[in-house]
Structure formats: structure tokens, C-alpha cells
Amino acid sequence: MTEPNDFRNFIRMDAGMFDELLALVAPQIERKDTIMRDAIPVSQRLSITLRYLATGNTFEDLKFSAAVSPQSIGHIVIETCAALINSLKEYIKLPTTEEEWKEIARDFNDRWNFPNCLGAVDGKHVAIKKPHGSGSLYFNYKKFCSIVMMAVVNANYEFIMVDVGINGRISDGGVFNYTEFGRAFSNKLIKIPEASQLPNSEKRLPFVLLGDDAFAMTDNFMKPYPLAELSLDKRNFNYRLSRARRVVENAFGILVSRFGLFQKQISLSPEKAEILVMTCCYLHNYIRKRQPRTYITRSDVDDEDLQSGTLTRGSWRKTVANEGTPLQATVSRNAPSSAKIVRDTYCHYFNNEGQLSWQLKAVS
Numbered sequence: 001m002t003e004p005n006d007f008r009n010f011i012r013m014d015a016g017m018f019d020e021l022l023a024l025v026a027p028q029i030e031r032k033d034t035i036m037r038d039a040i041p042v043s044q045r046l047s048i049t050l051r052y053l054a055t056g057n058t059f060e061d062l063k064f065s066a067a068v069s070p071q072s073i074g075h076i077v078i079e080t081c082a083a084l085i086n087s088l089k090e091y092i093k094l095p096t097t098e099e100e101w102k103e104i105a106r107d108f109n110d111r112w113n114f115p116n117c118l119g120a121v122d123g124k125h126v127a128i129k130k131p132h133g134s135g136s137l138y139f140n141y142k143k144f145c146s147i148v149m150m151a152v153v154n155a156n157y158e159f160i161m162v163d164v165g166i167n168g169r170i171s172d173g174g175v176f177n178y179t180e181f182g183r184a185f186s187n188k189l190i191k192i193p194e195a196s197q198l199p200n201s202e203k204r205l206p207f208v209l210l211g212d213d214a215f216a217m218t219d220n221f222m223k224p225y226p227l228a229e230l231s232l233d234k235r236n237f238n239y240r241l242s243r244a245r246r247v248v249e250n251a252f253g254i255l256v257s258r259f260g261l262f263q264k265q266i267s268l269s270p271e272k273a274e275i276l277v278m279t280c281c282y283l284h285n286y287i288r289k290r291q292p293r294t295y296i297t298r299s300d301v302d303d304e305d306l307q308s309g310t311l312t313r314g315s316w317r318k319t320v321a322n323e324g325t326p327l328q329a330t331v332s333r334n335a336p337s338s339a340k341i342v343r344d345t346y347c348h349y350f351n352n353e354g355q356l357s358w359q360l361k362a363v364s
Helices: 004-011 015-029 042-055 059-066 070-087 098-112 173-178 180-186 232-258 270-290 337-350 359-363
Strands: 117-127 146-153 159-167 208-210 303-305 310-312
Touching: 004 042, 015 042, 015 070, 015 270, 042 059, 042 070, 042 270, 059 070, 070 270, 098 117, 098 232, 117 159, 117 173, 117 232, 146 173, 146 232, 146 270, 159 180, 159 270, 173 180, 208 232, 232 270, 232 337, 232 359
Parallel strands: 117 208
Antiparallel strands: 117 146, 146 159, 303 310
């Protein structure tokens, strides 16, 4: 591969970034030559792994381009992915202080006009081969076996929390509370800021995560109004929420389009599949931070013309059928009255002192 684009298409990054990663993981994956055979070079170990994540091809298919046995490729991929996760562990980092959460909220307000937003939440099913003896444990509502990937994304299409491995049988938004982060968030063990005054308003409202209909609503977790009998004010609220939540849809979409692993069934154990999925998420954030202008361009993600209210859908939507099988819509849950008051107050704000000049065009 002599052309830069060929290299990038082969392993989803340029040669310079490959060399940076190689320097990080080499001490962890290097093997010594033996009397019987020479060790596979670390550069080849890394390129095999990145090629597997980029294509999702089987180890049997990869043996022809790598000239390495499928059994060896299987060991190499898992070992190298573990080394990548260890080397890139600072690239997915949940805020630990109120100020760090406020910084995320400022970004959401500046870029997506939703104040006091801590992140956008979504979950997807990742297809896996049915584990031996698992019965219906991993069998989801779409009639295939999967593990669930749950994530929180910031305003810049970066993952700040990823949880992978919950069995696909738990198909709806209730899976959020099965994650370590979800339990801590629901039990108020996460150091999020206290309610804060909204811009250009005297209203004080809690900081919130944003989700879709699959999730349960609480004082700190907002979801859209039901579609039945929506008033104009409620349509405006739903528009403002979906506009901010679009970052997680696009982050998943970019992840799936860049890493072919997600477009095929992973024929490994759930535990190994979890390692592979986490590695892709770390690489997504790593490349996004290191090459912000080229990894995700304006045409890659959904882009809105604020004058006309027209939405141009991101190019990733043309290359993959969807951003992954979504969580199942929940059985109707009666939200606490306090959560409904929070949503109604946000709704009033978005239709009055916090309204945007173009929002009526977007919902008309």
C-alpha cells in the first residue's frame, strides 16, 4: 500500500497514527523468536487486528492476506485489542467532578442549544453467534443473538461512557439500569451539578441526560413527549431534544460505518465480543481527538440548515442500513410527576425565553 488513502481504507487510519499506536502497544504484544519459528512482528500483529475490526471478515478470510493461520489470528486479535484498551484507557473517561460535567453541558448548549445537558444516551444490539448452551439468554426481540452496547456521548460525538456485554434478551431501555453507570446515576452516586439557572431565564432546572422513547423518564433523564396529540409547544420540545440527542445516533453511525465488525455477526464468545466492541469505541475516540477534521467531516453527520430548517442526513446513513439494531420501545412507564414537571418546564422555556429563531421552521 503506497497511497495514503489505501492505507487509511485498509485499517481506518493513516500511517502516522498507526505508528503512534504501534509505539503504545508494542511492549505489550511483542513476542520473542523461538528455535521452532520466528515471532510474528508487532507491526503485523497490529495491522491484522485493525484490519479485522475494519472489515469484520472471519479469521479464515484474513489468513490469505496475513499469511497467518486462523488460530494464530484469533489469539493475536484478542491480545492486541486488550493492549489497545489498556493503552487508550484515558480516551473514554467519565467526568468525576461537577466542573467536568458542567463543561460537557456548556458544549451541548453552545453547539446544540440544550442547556444543562450531561450527555445523550442510546443502546444498540451487537450481533453475536449463539453461545453454546445459552438457551434463549442472548436471543433478542429481533430474533437474533446479541449483546447490548450502552453509551453516553458528549456534544462532540465522543463516548464518555460505554458498557458492553449485557445479554440481548434484555432488549428495552431498562437495560440502562443494569449498567454500573446507570445504577450509580439512578441512585444519585454520580457527582452531577445541582439544578442551575437556564440562560436568559430565571428558571432553575436539573442537569439531565437525553434519551428516546426506549428509556424511562426521571428528574435527571429527559425523553420526548409521546407522539399522540402533540401540541406545537410539545413538538418544539421534541425537536430541541432530538436535535441534541442526534449526536449519539451519529456517533453510533460513524462507529458502524468505520468498523465493519458491527455490520456482521461476531462469531466469538460474548466475553471476546465485548473486548472487540470496546476496542472500536476507544479507537473511535482516539482518532476523533487526534484527527478531528478528517475522521468526522461535516458531510459524515446529520447537518441542519438553520435558515430553512432542512436536515441533510449524514453520509454514514447511506453506507450502513442503520446505526445498529436499536433498543426495543419500552412498555409504557408512568414517569414520576416531578419528572413531568421538569419536562414541562423545559418545554415552556424552549417556547419562550429560550426559543430559537428557526425552530418553528424545523417542526412545520
